[in-house]
Amino acid sequence: MITRLDHVAIAVPDLERAIRRLADDLGLAYAGREDVPTQSTSTAFFPVPGTRIELVHPIDGKGPIAKFLEKRPGGLHHLCFASDNLDADVARLREKGWEFLSPAPTAGAHGSRVIFAHPRCNDGVLVELAEYPGEHQ
Numbered sequence: 001m002i003t004r005l006d007h008v009a010i011a012v013p014d015l016e017r018a019i020r021r022l023a024d025d026l027g028l029a030y031a032g033r034e035d036v037p038t039q040s041t042s043t044a045f046f047p048v049p050g051t052r053i054e055l056v057h058p059i060d061g062k063g064p065i066a067k068f069l070e071k072r073p074g075g076l077h078h079l080c081f082a083s084d085n086l087d088a089d090v091a092r093l094r095e096k097g098w099e100f101l102s103p104a105p106t107a108g109a110h111g112s113r114v115i116f117a118h119p120r121c122n123d124g125v126l127v128e129l130a131e132y133p134g135e136h137q
């Protein structure tokens, strides 16, 4: 079951500058950075009531965020919904015709298991599903 909008992710060309913008200009609480090597992505999280903002930036100029930034200067990258049973939700959505970008979930930030659905399944918006340790039902 989908339990919440876990985060909204923004692809940024300059991670340090974007962190300062959210922390200093907007005054959001900064929860720190984490690299996700399986996605060649560096992340930074800002909790806001009910959800979080995730900044995403390529590691070593490689991976999906680098490809995204080749085509545009930055912008909304994906929505992530938390699931309390990722395998069941993926199977349920596959039955409804959803397509996923990998055959199985991979390791995400904060010990999560994540999988991305193809943007064409959601009117052009990339959707991530994540299951966090301790939340599995």
Ligand code: CO
Pocket: 007, 009, 054, 078, 080, 128
């Ligand atoms: Co994400």
